[in-house]
Amino acid sequence: MITKPLCIIPARGGSKRFPRKNLALLQGKPLLAYAIEAARESEIFDLVCVSSEDQEILETAVWYQAGLALARPPALASDNAQVRQVCTHVLEYFISKGHFYREFAVLLVTNPLRTSQDLRSAYEIFRSRQANYLMSLVPFAHPPQRAVWAPQGYVEPYFGLNQMKQTQRLDQLYRHDGSFIFAKSQIFLAEGEFYGSKVIPYFMEAERSVDIDNPLDLAWAEFLLSRSSPREDLKSL
Template structure:
């Protein structure tokens, strides 16, 4: 059995009620639920939440909410792997036999069903623990700058001041959309970013973190452009 688990706690601080706030006319979480269902990859699409309002909205858009997440894994210190382990063990205790699982973030309005399929295919392509969404940095990280104690500028890697951009190794970062993995890897809380993981590369225009009000505004503007 393949399942999707969408973590969605109610206590967002920087953007209150972020997971169900309207984003281009729909609750934010609806985009993740609909992409998961349309992908055809999953036997179940589960939302793990501590919030009854989020649970109601999730069910309206076709997800299952078979439990309310315990408070001890719904605070600011609970990790995604904590939440995934709890959900998997709860479902298995009810008799589900789970092979693969996709952690799909509730604030991922740019996720596409086709990308979820790519993630599943990537996970199946070798002896892997995980396959996750990633994208490239827009600027060479080897030329990143920092501000020192005096307020002036230093390079993190000054040895690359004169290195041509085309000679620098391209760097990538987590796109924050989805993380396919085996049930065993999630239950053991194995690190997601490691040698037994594969990246599913997305174009930068399809990636936007949504952690602050400014992020939200940028995401809405980007969504308007690429969905037209």
């Protein structure tokens, strides 16, 4: 059993809303590189593994010194493929080679502003709390309880009138921002789910939590990087 965790970076080649998103350039460097470099510079992982069906992505992973660029089967390259399925495939690949990682982390390419210090701090909390999972969270910018929809062409509160309160009277809700999830491998493989047992939070600052889903998000990340202070953890980006 390998005691240092495995880092898994899923990086599918296809993206309908933002073609070639995982290789989009941010300050002249592909998004994939930010995830690889943050993982490597954290120095907490035994191996950084990039999973993709795309040859250019696999070659880019090697260029930026991922420990392993692992080709995934076509079934895990579709729009319906889920990150948890990709992680299961990677873990089972290593098991088939006789290597069992006690813990692993998954980093999404689409949040390039996470830092190596975020990873170190989160892993320390994960180990000290003896949790099964740790998930990075960021507050919703606007309370989702106040969402509306128009199912018959007329606007209605989605969660009912009782939730249309002043913001300060509503519970603070969060979302997973894609920065990272840490998990115990054996429990994850048994539960098959990141929202499993004993999930603890790691709260991210909004300015280090950008989920890039379209070119406008990429422009926002460019702006945030351009104004960030020259702290050591940001210089590593």
